Amino acid sequence: MASLDNELDRAGRMPATDRTSRVPTTGAGRRNAPILANRNLRPAVLVVAAIAAVAIIGALVAFGPELWNFFTNGEAVRAWVDAQGPFAPVAMVALVIAQIIIAVLPGEPVELAAGYLFGFWEGTTICFVGGLVGTVLVTALVKTLGMRIVRLFFTREQTEGVTWLRDSARFELIMFVVFLIPGTPKDILTYAAGLTTCPWWRIALITCVGRIPSIVTSTLAAGFASEGNWTAAVMTGVITAALVGAGTIAFAAIRRREQNKAKRG
Numbered sequence: 001m002a003s004l005d006n007e008l009d010r011a012g013r014m015p016a017t018d019r020t021s022r023v024p025t026t027g028a029g030r031r032n033a034p035i036l037a038n039r040n041l042r043p044a045v046l047v048v049a050a051i052a053a054v055a056i057i058g059a060l061v062a063f064g065p066e067l068w069n070f071f072t073n074g075e076a077v078r079a080w081v082d083a084q085g086p087f088a089p090v091a092m093v094a095l096v097i098a099q100i101i102i103a104v105l106p107g108e109p110v111e112l113a114a115g116y117l118f119g120f121w122e123g124t125t126i127c128f129v130g131g132l133v134g135t136v137l138v139t140a141l142v143k144t145l146g147m148r149i150v151r152l153f154f155t156r157e158q159t160e161g162v163t164w165l166r167d168s169a170r171f172e173l174i175m176f177v178v179f180l181i182p183g184t185p186k187d188i189l190t191y192a193a194g195l196t197t198c199p200w201w202r203i204a205l206i207t208c209v210g211r212i213p214s215i216v217t218s219t220l221a222a223g224f225a226s227e228g229n230w231t232a233a234v235m236t237g238v239i240t241a242a243l244v245g246a247g248t249i250a251f252a253a254i255r256r257r258e259q260n261k262a263k264r265g
Helices: 004-011 027-032 042-071 074-082 085-101 108-145 156-160 163-167 171-180 186-194 200-226 230-264
Strands: none
Touching (some): 042 074, 074 085, 074 108, 085 108, 108 200, 171 200, 186 200
């Protein structure tokens, strides 16, 4: 298998080998073309991507260590969001978006804070909306800037470690299954999906629906804790830990199987 960087040097972005994600040149299949293939969308995407890229780089340079400390401190996240008063839900959505775009930041404290402050239903909705917006922005950034934006957050080894997903003949199905499994590296997979020719709206749909089990377990446990129902919170936490453990094993098995198929092919 050629290295990921060599492929990107030739093609500009990671090619998807999924039959449903190839880019046809005629007919209705044009809907699968990359987002920048639509000339009407190109200027808007470039502007959004440029603004987002500048904001990301500026935030990393100015607040790098502080951002990490903040996002890993659930109490600090809750206090900051709560201090926003009537704009607290908007602030929470903004944090979810920021965590998805700045992929090195942990998402679990943000999801727990959403469940604790807003309860299960509202917290889950907030995380879902933020995840949707964040995924669309990530996809636009990656389809515009390619590997340059990916390299801000992931090493060569990390990106080459997910080429098996790109090479799968069932790319979209495998991606959806992997996202359903708690504990899988969803952030790098979101960026990797953006490097393929899979349409942005399909990536957003697959990843956002796939994130629901992970979001639900976090907001449910935090919601129980906010109500003082510690027994239910602990039980949810134990179940979540078991799912993460099983998910890690399942993810390794799926990756190994797809890698073996690619070698035989």
